[in-house]
Structure formats: structure tokens, C-alpha cells
Amino acid sequence: MVFNEEIFKRKSELGGSIELICGSMFSGKTEELIRRLNRARIAKLKIEIFSPKADTRFVEDALVSHNANSIPSTPVDNASAILLLSSDVHVVGIDEAQFFDDELPDVCNVLANKGIRVIVAGLDMDFKGRPFGPMPAIMAIAESVTKLHAVCVRCGNPALYSYRLVPDEAKILLGEQESYEPRCRICYHS
Numbered sequence: 001m002v003f004n005e006e007i008f009k010r011k012s013e014l015g016g017s018i019e020l021i022c023g024s025m026f027s028g029k030t031e032e033l034i035r036r037l038n039r040a041r042i043a044k045l046k047i048e049i050f051s052p053k054a055d056t057r058f059v060e061d062a063l064v065s066h067n068a069n070s071i072p073s074t075p076v077d078n079a080s081a082i083l084l085l086s087s088d089v090h091v092v093g094i095d096e097a098q099f100f101d102d103e104l105p106d107v108c109n110v111l112a113n114k115g116i117r118v119i120v121a122g123l124d125m126d127f128k129g130r131p132f133g134p135m136p137a138i139m140a141i142a143e144s145v146t147k148l149h150a151v152c153v154r155c156g157n158p159a160l161y162s163y164r165l166v167p168d169e170a171k172i173l174l175g176e177q178e179s180y181e182p183r184c185r186i187c188y189h190s
């Protein structure tokens, strides 16, 4: 199914909405978030972008994708801080949503109920293939869910898992590019 952005733009003018962009690492989530936000900016809508401070990819308050696209964003300590910083905006973008606390779904609902278009991007599964943080709850309450896939480095099929190459139990690991590779279901379990 092709995501119809125009429908959601019109809808946001009426009542707000939640869009979720999810997938494994290297699936292009941040690029898709940036694409939608740039279109909103061209439409002269006022946007704010947030990321969790825990995100180790953070460089100088900018949202950075693997393709080195970047867009200014505000790092916040917790989800509820987004509410305080989102007055008088049309569109709120949230990246690396999996690292936020469990308040994030409620925060998204409050924003959308105020008429704001909320676009959330994040990892749907951790490296063990488990639903990641607040992501499942946001999937349940979103108007639209876009699941992106990377390319399996072993066989070339669409990849839905982020396979960790080094033995480390912590969910957050520095140097993600070197520490993970995208794999399909078969190659992940082999």
C-alpha cells in the first residue's frame, strides 16, 4: 500500500494525526522522516523535531541519517518535555522513538488531539527481535504505520532484523554502523 501523504496533510488541518515510520537499522527511517518534514516545511507549516538525549548518534543537535542528510532537532530528556516545547506548531517529528520512555504514546495522542500532525520514526525491534520500548503502543494508536526494510547483507532479501555482530547485552551500543548488520528472517536465525 502506498502511503498517501496528501490525505494525512488535509486530515492534520482538521484534527491532527499520528504517523509511524518503523523498521530495522539501515532501512531508511530517518530519511523518510526527513522527507516528510521537508515537504511540510515547503508547505510553510511550522515544524519541531525531537530526539532522545540517549541517542548516541547525536551530533550538534541535528537529526543525522546514515545518508548524512540532517535537519535541526532538539534533544530532550523525556517524552513529556516534547509537550512543553510543541506549542504553536503544525507538525512534530520524533526520531529514535524506541529510546523514549513509556509516556511517548500518550504524548503523541495529546499532540494529535490538539490538531498537530505527529510523525514518529524508530526501530520496531531490538537486536534480539523483541518489540522495542514504546514502539508497539505507538503502532496501535497511529493512523498510519509504514514499515521499511533494509537489505539483508547475506542474501539480498528484504531485512527486518538488526543483527548484532558483537556480544553485548546492553540495548544501546555505540558505533552502530560497525556493530550491526541487517538480516532477513532466515539469515538472522541461521
Ligand code: ZN
Pocket (backbone or CB within 6 Å): 152, 153, 154, 155, 156, 157, 183, 184, 185, 186, 187, 188
Ligand atoms: Zn537473508
